[in-house]
Amino acid sequence: VRSMPKEEKEHELIQQLEDEDVMPSLHDLLHDNNLASTPFPSPSTPRVASGWSSFGFLEDVASGLLEEEMESTEEGCSGGYAKTTNLLGSGTYGTVYEAEKKIDEKWYKKRQRQRGFALKIAKEDRHSIRSVQKEMAVLDDVGTCEGVLPMIDKSPCVDGKKMPNSYVTKMYAGDLHQWWKATPIMTRVHCYRTVFNQVATGLNCMFDRGWIHDDIKAANILYEGIDAKGCPEGLALADFGLAVQIGKPISAFNEEDYMSAFYIVESLFYGMKDPLKIVRSFELENGGAMLLPTAIPKIDLCSAAFMIYRIWNYKEPALQKLMGAGTCGPMGPGRTQLFP
Numbered sequence: 001v002r003s004m005p006k007e008e009k010e011h012e013l014i015q016q017l018e019d020e021d022v023m024p025s026l027h028d029l030l031h032d033n034n035l036a037s038t039p040f041p042s043p044s045t046p047r048v049a050s051g052w053s054s055f056g057f058l059e060d061v062a063s064g065l066l067e068e069e070m071e072s073t074e075e076g077c078s079g080g081y082a083k084t085t086n087l088l089g090s091g092t093y094g095t096v097y098e099a100e101k102k103i104d105e106k107w108y109k110k111r112q113r114q115r116g117f118a119l120k121i122a123k124e125d126r127h128s129i130r131s132v133q134k135e136m137a138v139l140d141d142v143g144t145c146e147g148v149l150p151m152i153d154k155s156p157c158v159d160g161k162k163m164p165n166s167y168v169t170k171m172y173a174g175d176l177h178q179w180w181k182a183t184p185i186m187t188r189v190h191c192y193r194t195v196f197n198q199v200a201t202g203l204n205c206m207f208d209r210g211w212i213h214d215d216i217k218a219a220n221i222l223y224e225g226i227d228a229k230g231c232p233e234g235l236a237l238a239d240f241g242l243a244v245q246i247g248k249p250i251s252a253f254n255e256e257d258y259m260s261a262f263y264i265v266e267s268l269f270y271g272m273k274d275p276l277k278i279v280r281s282f283e284l285e286n287g288g289a290m291l292l293p294t295a296i297p298k299i300d301l302c303s304a305a306f307m308i309y310r311i312w313n314y315k316e317p318a319l320q321k322l323m324g325a326g327t328c329g330p331m332g333p334g335r336t337q338l339f340p
């Protein structure tokens with residue numbers, strides 16, 4: 001038996017998936033009734049690290065008191081969280097550290113901490129602060145969606161200090177970009193459906209609550225762990241700094257806001273035909289009107305379809321259609337930065 005060259009084998013695998021109709025169209029996924037939005041279950045009970053296990057018998061006493069004691073730690077700026085040195089990631093606007101929730105300040109439980117939290121802290125410049133503040137406002141609306149990053153605490157107390165420009169969320173194992181780079185195509189192909197179902201669940205819920213994400217890409221989708229088949233599970237959309245309410249103008253449409261965005265509707269940048277009617281006239285505060293792009297779900301669908309194309313090298317029908325309409329394309333280098 002002749003051994004097949006790698007590309008040929010990959011091609012065959014993808015072909016097989018298409019033939020078996022394992023790859024549902026984006027459109028079907030997003031209109032699947034099974035994907036109705038359900039609230040995110042309260043953050044899974046993170047593990048309790050009992051650093052003072054030598055106290056043995058006292059642990060039972062401590063856990064018995066836990067619930068009533070927890071509330072009193074919320075006063076002032078005691079209790080709260082402890083930032084660890086474990087840097088989970090760093091982006092344009094923020095840094096993300098692992099954090100532990102302090103369960104109690106009492107001497108015999110001092111070291112009782114819940115692990116599994118992540119603390120996003122805005123960088124110090126005003127764009128970063130604005131971006132994280134914006135994220136918190138969006139998460140107020142969508143943070144309880146299944147498939148979306150849960151917001152556990154806003155402006156928390158961290159190591160005795162109130163941190164206004166940061167929020168606490170769950171700690172994830174990594175993002176889809178990392179998974180994609182570390183996973184061979186042979187494994188990736190089998191994960192198409194599960195990954196896309198999860199992304200669609202998150203997107204659908206955002207749309208239902210009146211928001212588009214506007215920066216969908218693999219690095220902005222986190223996962224909790226890897227299942228038995230090697231596929232990422234517990235996916236959550238993250239990074240809401242560019243989210244826009246559906247129907248509202250995308251006014252912050254400048255290079256600064258889109259530096260890290262790689263997919264956006266092409267017509268917005270190049271002034272091409274606009275059959276999806278993304279560009280509309282909006283009244284300005286100081287009188288007059290201006291043509292501006294409008295936040296519609298198709299913008300996220302375009303980005304999601306492009307993400308699929310990059311991860312699986314598969315141009316699914318929804319993307320073909322959007323591209324054919326001349327409204328959806330990659331924002332790669334050389335794009336026109338300003339709205340025409």
Ligand SMILES: Nc1ncnc2c1ncn2[C@@H]1O[C@H](COP(=O)(O)OP(=O)(O)OP(=O)(O)O)[C@@H](O)[C@H]1O
Nearest residue numbers: 088089090091092093094096118170171172175239
């Ligand atoms: N809750 C989390 N658990 C684990 N890792 C995380 C978490 N949140 C973020 N990260 C990691 O940190 C990186 C940066 O986070 P995030 O995208 O929120 O920051 P940002 O500054 O807004 O980034 P960007 O440059 O994409 O706008 C992510 O790509 C991810 O790898």
